[in-house]
Amino acid sequence: NLEKRSSSTLVSGLFGAAFSADGRHFLARDSSGFKVYEAKEGAKGTPIRTSRMGTEIDPTAEWGQIFDDAWRLFRDFFYVANMHGYDWEAIRDRYRPLLQHVGHRSDLNYLISEMIAELNVSHAYVAGGDLGRPDRAPVALFGGRLRFDDEAGAYRLDEIFEGDNAEPNYRSPLTEIGVDVEVGDFVLAIDGRELTADTNPYEVLRHADMGHVELMVSETTEMEDAESVVIHPIRSEDDLIYWAWTEDNRKKVAEATDGRVGYLHIPDMGASGIREWIKHFYAQIDKEGLVIDVRSNGGGNISPMLLERLERRLSMVDFERHNDVTESVPNRTFVGHLVCLLNETTASDGDQFAWVFGQKGLGPLIGKRSWGGVVGIYGSLSLMDGGGVSVPEAGSGGPDGEWIIEGYGVDPDIEVDNDPTSLAAGRDPQLEKAIEVIFQSVKDDPRGLPSRPAPPVKTEEALR
Numbered sequence: 324n325l326e327k328r329s330s331s332t333l334v335s336g337l338f339g340a341a342f343s344a345d346g347r348h349f350l351a352r353d354s355s356g357f358k359v360y361e362a363k364e365g366a367k368g369t370p371i372r373t374s375r376m377g378t379e380i381d382p383t384a385e386w387g388q389i390f391d392d393a394w395r396l397f398r399d400f401f402y403v404a405n406m407h408g409y410d411w412e413a414i415r416d417r418y419r420p421l422l423q424h425v426g427h428r429s430d431l432n433y434l435i436s437e438m439i440a441e442l443n444v445s446h447a448y449v450a451g452g453d454l455g456r457p458d459r460a461p462v463a464l465f466g467g468r469l470r471f472d473d474e475a476g477a478y479r480l481d482e483i484f485e486g487d488n489a490e491p492n493y494r495s496p497l498t499e500i501g502v503d504v505e506v507g508d509f510v511l512a513i514d515g516r517e518l519t520a521d522t523n524p525y526e527v528l529r530h531a532d533m534g535h536v537e538l539m540v541s542e543t544t545e546m547e548d549a550e551s552v553v554i555h556p557i558r559s560e561d562d563l564i565y566w567a568w569t570e571d572n573r574k575k576v577a578e579a580t581d582g583r584v585g586y587l588h589i590p591d592m593g594a595s596g597i598r599e600w601i602k603h604f605y606a607q608i609d610k611e612g613l614v615i616d617v618r619s620n621g622g623g624n625i626s627p628m629l630l631e632r633l634e635r636r637l638s639m640v641d642f643e644r645h646n647d648v649t650e651s652v653p654n655r656t657f658v659g660h661l662v663c664l665l666n667e668t669t670a671s672d673g674d675q676f677a678w679v680f681g682q683k684g685l686g687p688l689i690g691k692r693s694w695g696g697v698v699g700i701y702g703s704l705s706l707m708d709g710g711g712v713s714v715p716e717a718g719s720g721g722p723d724g725e726w727i728i729e730g731y732g733v734d735p736d737i738e739v740d741n742d743p744t745s746l747a748a749g750r751d752p753q754l755e756k757a758i759e760v761i762f763q764s765v766k767d768d769p770r771g772l773p774s775r776p777a778p779p780v781k782t783e784e785a786l787r
Contacts, residue, residue, distance in 0.1 A: 331364050363676070371378035380453075385708060386431045387422055393435045393449065393712045397442070400714045407442050407551050409577050414441050417430025425435035428708070430453045435712065445696025445716050445729060446671070450703070452710030465538070466495040467564050469510060469524050476580045477544040478518045484563035485570075492598075496554040502643045504540050504552055509547050512539035521736040533557065565590065569599075572754060576614055582763045584612035584659075592623030592672035602631055605655060611770055612660040612761040614678075618690060631660065642775050649772040658772060661686035662757045665735060670694035675719060677733040682721075687736040687760060690753045695732030 324330070333349075340351040342362065351362055351368070358368030395414045398406075425431050430694040432449050439447040470481035483506055486495025497504055511517060514528045514537050528536070536556050541549035558565075569588045577585040585607030589596045607613060616635075632655070639652040651658070665677045665688055674693045681688050697719040701712035721727045735758065739753045 331521035333366055337665045373477050386425055389706045392706055396712055398716050400716055402716050402718045406413055414443050418716055428454050444698050446700045446715045448713040453708040461558050462532055463536050464527045464560050465497055465554050465556055467497050475544050480506055486563045487630045491564050495563055496556055502554055508540050509544055510538050510540055511546055520561055579758045583765055584761055586614045588616040589620055591621040592625045597625050608655055608657055610659055610767045613756045614662055616664040617669050617673045617676055618664050618666040620669040620673030622673050624672055626672045626676035633685055640772055659770050660761050663688050663755055664757055664760045665690045665693050667691050671696055674728050674733055677730055690735050692734050693732040695730055697728045
């Protein structure tokens with residue numbers, strides 16, 4: 324009550340409310356559902372039955388509204404008011420007539436994406452909406468590869484992804500305790516269904532129980548020789564493939580440098596990136612060199628945190644009697660040589676990481692020019708049917724205040740292309756070049772924390 328300068332509680336324990344136009348009633352939701360209340364103290368709510376509620380949708384009218392809302396969101400929130408010099412109203416007028424040809428929500432997404440692409444900017448996305456897609460059945464995967472052996476007439480286990488069962492992200496079902504299988508074994512049946520030349524194993528796995536899957540495994544093709552193996556499947560093998568790739572790279576670097584140089588891949592500048600950083604940066608803090616790989620880094624927002632660690636410079640060291648390790652000050656300072664790998668899919672905050680890495684002189688950049696998209700977003704803005712658009716809202720500039728990176732990317736100091744022929748042969752020319760460059764630096768300029776000096780002697784005789 325503004326006249327009395329007082330307030331009162333109408334109802335408590337609600338999860339939000341919406342008032343009627345005249346302010347006399349409001350709709351609210353509590354733990355039991357939706358209710359309508361009078362706007363007065365102690366009001367009792369009248370329950371609303373939502374189970375039989377529905378609405379009629381005119382898709383054509385809705386698509387027009389969504390198109391206009393997407394256009395307005397870019398008009399009002401784009402990071403520069405001049406819309407990159409384009410006449411935004413003229414662009415709308417050119418694209419809006421095409422709505423008459425939209426026959427599905429995916430057509431509308433395509434139309435909107437073409438319109439916002441006129442702005443020539445990164446992070447301008449449109450996605451989702453009432454697409455009417457059916458649910459996708461999960462596939463129970465076991466972390467391996469099956470290959471049909473024509474000579475034997477049966478499926479053989481051709482590869483097992485090793486993974487790291489200490490981490491849930493990298494759990495590999497075929498390597499868990501109690502699962503006795505090896506590469507080369509035959510998988511004769513899945514959940515009681517025999518596998519023949521006409522059977523697609525993944526069709527069987529699509530209908531499998533995600534809690535457990537039974538494999539009949541044998542060293543021969545005879546079912547009577549087979550043993551039952553129960554595994555706990557996973558929905559995706561992407562993390563296992565990624566783990567195998569990074570582990571292989573780490574081994575290559577270690578073997579080529581006699582263990583003096585470490586390797587760290589940062590997949591993104593988000594949760595996965597910080598997890599990999601914490602695991603592998605601090606574990607290799609005492610290396611004489613470190614290859615930091617941000618190839619195919621999908622971006623995020625943690626690059627300042629990582630760069631702050633890399634920029635630390637040694638001020639002092641501490642020696643303790645019962646600790647053989649020299650402690651750096653600031654704590655956990657890396658004093659070795661650095662190189663950074665980047666490529667065409669190093670994107671967004673990955674772009675920014677590479678740019679700052681080069682500007683700060685932390686080490687050479689090796690690979691290919693990065694993606695070049697640093698006009699960032701703060702999430703997706705919602706549209707009326709659940710879809711959304713991402714409006715670029717923040718551009719990046721250098722210390723001089725000029726725009727940087729966007730639309731161009733970050734140039735490497737040493738350009739190396741990972742050509743298809745080399746990749747098909749199992750080589751990684753970019754990584755090979757990084758190893759060559761950093762190992763030469765390590766040999767030419769060995770770095771490390773100083774070893775413990777001789778204990779000081781402060782007796783009167785020693786001080787004479």
